[in-house]
Amino acid sequence: xNLKHSRQRDSxxxxxxxxxxxxTADTVYMNVRQxxxxxxxxxxxxxxxxxxDIGEISRIRLGDGVDHFDYDTSPHxxxxxxxxxxxxxxxxxxxDTLTKAAQENFEGKIEGHVTYFxxxxxxxxxxx
Amino acid sequence: xNLKHSRQRDSxxxxxxxxxxxxTADTVYMNVRQxxxxxxxxxxxxxxxxxxDIGEISRIRLGDGVDHFDYDTSPHxxxxxxxxxxxxxxxxxxxDTLTKAAQENFEGKIEGHVTYFxxxxxxxxxxx
DNA sequence: TTTAAAACAGTAACTGTTACTGTTATTAGT
DNA sequence: ACTAATAACAGTAACAGTTACTGTTTTAAA
Numbered sequence: 079x080n081l082k083h084s085r086q087r088d089s090x091x092x093x094x095x096x097x098x099x100x101x102t103a104d105t106v107y108m109n110v111r112q113x114x115x116x117x118x119x120x121x122x123x124x125x126x127x128x129x130x131d132i133g134e135i136s137r138i139r140l141g142d143g144v145d146h147f148d149y150d151t152s153p154h155x156x157x158x159x160x161x162x163x164x165x166x167x168x169x170x171x172x173x174d175t176l177t178k179a180a181q182e183n184f185e186g187k188i189e190g191h192v193t194y195f196x197x198x199x200x201x202x203x204x205x206x
Numbered sequence: 207x208n209l210k211h212s213r214q215r216d217s218x219x220x221x222x223x224x225x226x227x228x229x230t231a232d233t234v235y236m237n238v239r240q241x242x243x244x245x246x247x248x249x250x251x252x253x254x255x256x257x258x259d260i261g262e263i264s265r266i267r268l269g270d271g272v273d274h275f276d277y278d279t280s281p282h283x284x285x286x287x288x289x290x291x292x293x294x295x296x297x298x299x300x301x302d303t304l305t306k307a308a309q310e311n312f313e314g315k316i317e318g319h320v321t322y323f324x325x326x327x328x329x330x331x332x333x334x
Numbered sequence: 335t336t337t338a339a340a341a342c343a344g345t346a347a348c349t350g351t352t353a354c355t356g357t358t359a360t361t362a363g364t
Numbered sequence: 365a366c367t368a369a370t371a372a373c374a375g376t377a378a379c380a381g382t383t384a385c386t387g388t389t390t391t392a393a394a
Contacts, residue, residue, distance in 0.1 A: 141320060191321055200313040202314070
């Protein structure tokens with residue numbers, strides 16, 4: 079891979095680094111436009127995909143039809159609120175016992191699994 | 207909910223019952239057209255959504271950008287092959303230990319989780 | 335510097351899905 | 365059986381998120 083430096087890409091990565099809420103491409107676009115008013119949504123998508131491909135960030139799919147992006151590439155679980163759509167990290171250990179269990183009765187090679195949790199976040203959960 | 211009977215819906219459900227490979231809306235469309243040549247893709251989507259809403263079938267999201275549908279609504283895990291996109295059931299127990307563990311350090315209410323596995327299926331995994 | 339190519343902005347196209355519109359099929363009440 | 369109300373239909377347009385194309389600009393190696 080023969081990458082060239084780009085200020086737009088820097089800016090996208092820099093923005094992601096400031097956020098812990100796993101923004102979507104569109105949110106990235108909105109924000110990076112403050113530094114690069116002419117940046118194209120295509121550029122944002124291209125760079126998010128590239129950064130994810132080289133492992134600088136990770137792309138997260140949570141069943142809401144939109145891709146989220148995370149500067150934190152360490153393995154951890156996510157929670158998505160069914161009410162407000164907010165995404166949160168979970169403070170919880172990641173194990174490979176699930177993958178091992180799955181491999182037991184399965185021919186073929188299981189390489190990993192995707193897990194995310196859903197429900198009501200603290201804000202949306204009715205207090206009582 | 208005040209449902210009326212429809213032959214198209216029957217046919218969609220009937221087709222799904224014959225398949226264990228979790229077809230997409232488009233696959234359902236292709237097949238049901240053999241009995242109903244004029245059926246509309248919109249009708250297929252509408253009925254799949256309706257059937258899923260009333261719990262007759264389940265809708266499965268596996269991160270490949272397409273919805274899959276399953277006649278088997280009992281809780282079980284799925285595997286998706288990164289190579290051919292094939293979807294398979296896993297013969298493996300479903301527990302709620304994950305949900306409990308996730309709830310530990312999380313304010314708000316965790317209602318459930320989605321888990322699926324990926325890798326190479328038996329056909330796509332290089333033999334040796 | 336010059337120059338090859340990576341990256342860009344802008345925009346069109348594509349995919350999966352949902353919504354709209356006027357017509358047909360179903361079913362409950364006579 | 366007939367009628368009337370409406371669920372469901374076919375066909376098609378619209379929509380959202382994402383990817384691909386085109387001609388121009390930026391980067392960085394020679």
